[in-house]
Amino acid sequence: MEKLEVNIETVEDRAYPIWIGSGLLDQVAELVNLDKYSSIVVICDEKVRPHWAEKLEKGIGRAAAIIDFQTGEDRKNITTVEAIWHRFMELKLDRKSLVINFGGGVIGDMGGFAASTFMRGVDFVQIPTTLLSQVDASVGGKVGINFGETKNIIGSFSQPVAVIIDVDTLQTLPGREYRSGFAEIIKHGFIYDADYLQYIRSLPDQPLSAEDLIKVIHLSCDIKRRVIEMDEKESGLRKILNFGHTFGHALEALSFSTEAPLLHGEAVSIGMVAEARISQSLGLVPEDTVHLLEHTLKIFELPTRYRADIDRERFYEKLKADKKNVNDEIRWSLLAGVGLAQHDCLAGQEAVEDAINYIQHEKNDS
Ligand SMILES: NC(=O)c1ccc[n+]([C@@H]2O[C@H](COP(=O)([O-])OP(=O)(O)OC[C@H]3O[C@@H](n4cnc5c(N)ncnc54)[C@H](O)[C@@H]3O)[C@@H](O)[C@H]2O)c1
Numbered sequence: 397m398e399k400l401e402v403n404i405e406t407v408e409d410r411a412y413p414i415w416i417g418s419g420l421l422d423q424v425a426e427l428v429n430l431d432k433y434s435s436i437v438v439i440c441d442e443k444v445r446p447h448w449a450e451k452l453e454k455g456i457g458r459a460a461a462i463i464d465f466q467t468g469e470d471r472k473n474i475t476t477v478e479a480i481w482h483r484f485m486e487l488k489l490d491r492k493s494l495v496i497n498f499g500g501g502v503i504g505d506m507g508g509f510a511a512s513t514f515m516r517g518v519d520f521v522q523i524p525t526t527l528l529s530q531v532d533a534s535v536g537g538k539v540g541i542n543f544g545e546t547k548n549i550i551g552s553f554s555q556p557v558a559v560i561i562d563v564d565t566l567q568t569l570p571g572r573e574y575r576s577g578f579a580e581i582i583k584h585g586f587i588y589d590a591d592y593l594q595y596i597r598s599l600p601d602q603p604l605s606a607e608d609l610i611k612v613i614h615l616s617c618d619i620k621r622r623v624i625e626m627d628e629k630e631s632g633l634r635k636i637l638n639f640g641h642t643f644g645h646a647l648e649a650l651s652f653s654t655e656a657p658l659l660h661g662e663a664v665s666i667g668m669v670a671e672a673r674i675s676q677s678l679g680l681v682p683e684d685t686v687h688l689l690e691h692t693l694k695i696f697e698l699p700t701r702y703r704a705d706i707d708r709e710r711f712y713e714k715l716k717a718d719k720k721n722v723n724d725e726i727r728w729s730l731l732a733g734v735g736l737a738q739h740d741c742l743a744g745q746e747a748v749e750d751a752i753n754y755i756q757h758e759k760n761d762s
């Protein structure tokens with residue numbers, strides 16, 4: 397088992413462990429001091445419940461209420477949070493209760509938000525069950541929901557008491573969801589660590605062994621940990637984690653009204669290609685870097701092009717709704733090399749248009 401310690405701003409009582417291993421659901425009571433809590437409630441992804449809830453209940457080893465919710469990005473809203481708060485009231489949660497969020501990034505973000513706002517905040521543990529949430533969403537303490545058509549626009553920074561990553565749960569994850577997680581892993585390599593990128597590119601064919609998965613998740617979480625420890629509230633460096641996301645979020649939103657909605661990781665995959673191309677237009681990286689990114693994404697069967705039409709007006713509207721913008725000006729997190737990123741970049745409309753054309757171009761999609 398691997399263990400990482402996240403130590404935000406080096407304030408001792410805000411440090412929390414991230415446990416990564418196989419068979420960890422059985423050991424929850426050993427990894428978290430559950431005795432100090434008056435009651436425990438598990439917010440469970442409905443697709444995870446039939447496979448894994450029994451194991452988790454055994455691992456908790458004492459009575460715990462399980463509430464399950466239908467997931468999906470369209471459920472990550474205030475209506476579902478209200479339903480969660482109602483259940484908290486019915487279950488008579490108090491400030492000494494513990495909430496365990498057991499599911500993908502949607503459950504983690506939404507359950508974390510519900511817990512951190514209920515009674516001004518009750519403790520919560522994240523047990524992410526998708527690759528994407530294991531390498532990304534569960535680290536860093538961002539919790540929140542979508543509002544209107546804008547993703548993650550309501551939320552807060554709230555750290556869990558622990559994160560428990562059991563790679564066994566990935567056994568039941570659909571292949572498309574699994575591949576989508578590699579987009580964030582590849583992102584970590586490109587923005588921060590060229591050696592890590594090299595390692596990812598040399599991984600054996602899928603499916604990866606539990607040992608390889610533990611190593612990849614550990615290294616990815618460690619990159620994210622290092623970045624957020626330096627900048628918890630995203631006033632500077634943390635913004636580099638948004639590489640691919642400005643474009644990606646806009647594409648993700650547009651895709652919801654088409655016949656082929658994109659998963660978050662898929663949208664980020666195409667978004668990274670577009671933003672790498674913008675980086676090239678600004679002279680930050682050579683064309684080779686864009687090609688290296690595309691090749692790496694293809695190794696993991698991730699999309700590099702967006703086939704549906706892009707309605708420019710709606711697209712620009714979405715880009716401008718990005719939280720990182722200042723005074724209506726789009727602030728990009730771009731590549732400045734392989735393993736290096738730069739935040740708060742400005743790009744002219746020409747560079748953005750060129751990127752849109754690039755990701756729509758069939759010819760480039762070899
Ligand atoms: N807080 C952050 O820092 C952060 C970072 C990245 C992404 N996110 C958020 O995370 C969300 C995406 O997370 P996601 O990709 O995990 O999506 P998700 O939570 O919707 O899960 C994807 C699908 O897999 C199912 N599922 C989950 N675990 C399973 C398992 N073990 N076996 C079978 N099915 C399983 C879910 O029911 C769902 O249908 C987005 O809302 C995104 O905004 C947050």
Ligand SMILES: [Zn+2]
Binds near residue numbers: 532641664
């Ligand atoms: Zn993401």
